[in-house]
Amino acid sequence: MSSNTFKQAAEAARTKTSAMGKQGSEAVSAAGHDFLHTPIMRAVLPFINGGISGMVATAVIQPVDMIKVRLQLAGEGTATGKRPTPLSVTRDILAQGKALDLYTGLSAGLLRQAVYTTARLGFFDTFMKALSARAKEKGREVTFVERASAGLAAGGIAAFIGNPADLALIRMQSDGLKPAAERKHYKSVIDALSTIVKSEGVTALWAGATPTVVRAMALNLGQLACFSEAKAQLKKHTQLSPQSQTLTASAIAGFFASFLSLPFDFVKTRLQKQQRGPDGRLPYKSMTDCFVKVAREEGITRFYRGFSTYYVRIAPHAMVTLIVMDYLGWLTK
Template sequence: MSAAAPSRSARRGDFMRSPLVAAALPFVNGGAAGMIATSIIQPVDMVKVRLQLAGEGLSAAARPSPFTITRDIIAQGRFLDLYSGLSAGLLRQAVYTTARMGFFSTFMGKFGTKAKAENRSVTFAERSGASLAAGGLGAILGNPADLALIRMQSDGMRPAAERKNYSSVVNALTRIAKAEGILALWNGCIPTVARAMALNFGQLAFYSETKAQLSAYGAFEGYRGQEAYRNLGASAVAGFFASFFSLPFDFVKTRLQKQTKGPDGKLPYRGTMHCAMKVAKEEGLLRFYRGFGTYYVRIAPHAMLTVLFADWFLQLTKSGSV
């Protein structure tokens, strides 16, 4: 028995170190981490979407707050509405975050190898390039799930007779494709990709760079759990820049993905630029930053949790514990 155990452990270690598994782990770890983070943050994301859609087309519309939206949902006895679209959110993370985290780790591994060979550190430009490319690729793959998420979260804002009452993300995707065509699943893809690239640039590039700078300057040196403090500080910085750069794109994406044809058979917005110009003209430029506080509260913890869980999973898989 004692001889068999090390043999099984050695075989498992060899399997975990195989090239195929090593290449897949950043994708698997990133996707799992994103799904856990989304499960925790989903109510905040729901309120963010309702904030962005409130007063659509009206420059002088009353400005709701995150608290009034949450209070109204709960007061109507619809607490579970805060988790509307969770299945779509999880599918989106399974596709989008799996791709962006995996591609970022892969690209950074290449840059790290190159930097080591040249006896230098990875540059901020290289971190930026890796984050932008990873965000764009992940967004293209995850757009259908993202669209389903917006439709499911905004459905409760419609009059009861006009609600679609999607039962799940599969139901939403199937009905949207059947009613509007398969390409409708990529509505809002351009601002989605732009948002993802902006968010990834702010989140992953600034997180990686801030963490490296904190380590270089010896921040929190001597403190117990110094690495955790650096991660927390870097996540807060990354969360702000991710929110600031990506919110306008997220706003346009939400409007485009929420829209459906009116009684005249036409869509409110013809495309990304038309939506942006129409909102700026009718609702004002500051409307693009409506809900910034809520968006930051949603992005920063999600960024932190995703990175922490990804690091934890990485340690588990490296040690062969799973």
């Protein structure tokens, strides 16, 4: 057989193999596309994308959250004394251990996002799709009141479900403030949850659930509803690119989310951190009692201590979450 014949045969084989490979990859791609567009996956994807987005954002801003919690717990019960700053709190944490201490409670934070953000973004997206479909049938646009209702409902439901992980996060982050002999030295979020259940009972996992739910509703009203409304208005009245609209709307939503939710976040932190004293009593009886005692003993402005840190935590978290979710939505559309 001549060399030309060998070359022709080899070329034919390569062409056939390439065609088969292309057909195979197209078949796999088509199968994947069909799977993503099954009714079940279309219903579940907003929850999956929301959870992944929230976990990525939490991994980015966890040190800021750690500093925010320490600021809220500093000077508890006193109206006077040295006022801590984000910088001084950061120095204290680093002086007591190492840089990785800023990531204390990361496992609890990720679990919280896997539960809480999965639920709140998933429910919000589901509610908004239903509201958009109804508005379209009536020949109108979704109103801000409808967006606000969707945000409030999604936040409340998700916060109640995710309260145990949120409680574990606060306990892990505040453990370092206790005297050395009283520290629990939680190894992970599972260790924290099991320790709480063993020593305080299962119902203790929902300690601070009321302010947690109220905080989440306020935060979602400011974040999701304001983000959705701001983005709609920017799209209608500006020439900004979609990416710029997302970033600008996130910054606007971050401010309102921070302002509306910080007092409830403050009270939630105090209630979840508290443990019974030698007399068997808790420092605060309820959310209302905590509000009253803090206002009387520490001053009304204490509720907004660490606002700048809180905003720096909320706004980037919202931006990262929404950008990642937009990207995942594009990948799975």
